[in-house]
Amino acid sequence: MGTFRIEGGHQLSGEITPQGAKNEALQILCAVLLSDEKITIHNIPDIIDVNKLIALLEDLGVKIQKKGKGSYTFKADDINLDYLQSDQFKQDGRGLRGSIMLVGPLLGRFGKGYIPKPGGDKIGRRRLDTHFEGFIKLGAKFRYNREEYFYGVEAEKLTGTYMLLDEASVTGTANIVMAAVLAEGTTTIYNAACEPYLQQLCKMLNRMGAKISGVGSNLLTIEGVESLGGTEHTMLPDMIEIGSWIGLAAMTRSELTIKNVSWDDLGQIPNAFQKLGIKLERRDDDIFIPKHENGYEIQNYIDGSILTIADAPWPGLTPDLLSILLVVAIQSKGEVVIHQKMFESRLFFVDKLIDMGAKIILCDPHRATVIGHDFKSTLKSTTMVSPDIRAGISLLIAALSAKGTSTIHNIEQIDRGYEDIDTRLRAIGANIVRV
Secondary structure, eight states: OOEEEEEOOOOOEEEEOOOBOHHHHHHHHHHGGGBSSOEEEEOOOOOHHHHHHHHHHHHHTOEEEEEETTEEEEEOSSOOGGGGGSHHHHHHGGGOGGGGGGHHHHHHHHSEEEEEOOOOOOSSOOOOHHHHHHHHHTTOEEEEETTTTEEEEEOSOOBOOEEEOSSOOHHHHHHHHHHHTTSBSEEEEESOOOOHHHHHHHHHHHHTTOEEEOTTSSEEEEEOOSOBOOEEEEOOBOHHHHHHHHHHHHHTTOEEEEOOOOGGGOTTHHHHHHHTTOOOEEETTEEEEOOOTTOOBOOOOTTSOOEEEEOOSTTSOOGGGHHHHHHHHTTSBSEEEEEOOSOTTTTTTHHHHHHTTOEEEEEETTEEEEEOOTTSSOOBOOEEEOOSHHHHHHHHHHHHHSBSEEEEEOTHHHHTTSTTHHHHHHTTTOEEEEO
16 A cells, blocks of 8 residues: 655645546547547546556457557457456456446447446445446346346347436446447437536547537437447546646645646636635636735625535536545635535545644535634644545645645555656655655
8 A cells, every 4th residue: 555755834836737637538448449440549647547447448359559658549349258258357347437438338339248346436326327227228138247246238239219317427428328329220318418528528439430419518419320430539638637736726825837727628617716715817728826825715605605615517516626625625714615415425534634623514424614724723744544536635735735744545546546646746846755
């Protein structure tokens, strides 16, 4: 189990460039299974979750060539479907949440898709019903081995249909879209997820020859085609990492420039930080954060009532940023309620922050009230364990702002979502060592 040792209390400065988007990568990489032609993908983040998926694709028989940093070519012209039933696949697929999105393209192109119950973050229940209900409506037969926790769908032919999703699941929508592009007839998906990474997937599939309309809305129409060709695709920057660096700059009262953020794809993210009083400046496609020497003050509602920041399906605020916003609020002037609607275990890391001196009341599994210090007192260093990716980066931000030297164990959780983070933080002045 890896460890970071962090000496906090240092102001940072300089420029930092976000990696390619983790959540986009998991969708896009699975989509290479839909074609037997060469697909080139750029800006792939070098992180544990993505590298695990690339290894899974290679074991499936995908020919993979690394062309440069973050750039690979994929050719899925000789897939070993027997691997899907192997004990090795049942073991490898279990360790990665994103492996569920292998099922849609395998079902669409080969008529069968299997997956062990995926692992990933321990942040609460993450249902797979939306995925499989969509496949069943397209004509697939579902089976589940309870002893091995092994899911499967099979179909001689997929047929387009209308479906209303029970939730706007991003991975569920992506999975169903990837199956439907090769189905016979027209599929209509209502209450579809519409976040930028799902839009990126649909645009890539259209370049490959798919016929998807309504991209960017919650109503997708997919006219099935017989086959898809090759393409070239570049991933967006990771919006969660961008939010992480905004929070880091505010908490350490540092002047930072975040480069090439794709402003038009950030949605509510800048606004959420501005509600906490953080000043942001758009400079071309960069975000400039000035030193907050005098702190930052939470904006209450117009009637004076306490601000609530909550997650919602896109174009609402992404749930992955709530842990970071909660940490940033610790040093704000004022109070805020953080309402994490989606996952019932994601706020359970706040006990570590309370140990560091934060004023946080955990109201229930979904809500926490933060009373800001306004920098009148600093957090104190401590020893912590990272429970998941987003809590891990939030604890790291807290440690970088704290007085003294903190230790964070289980940093593999952070490495799952953040590329070479200690090296990049040292480049802007952080005192962080990987032990």
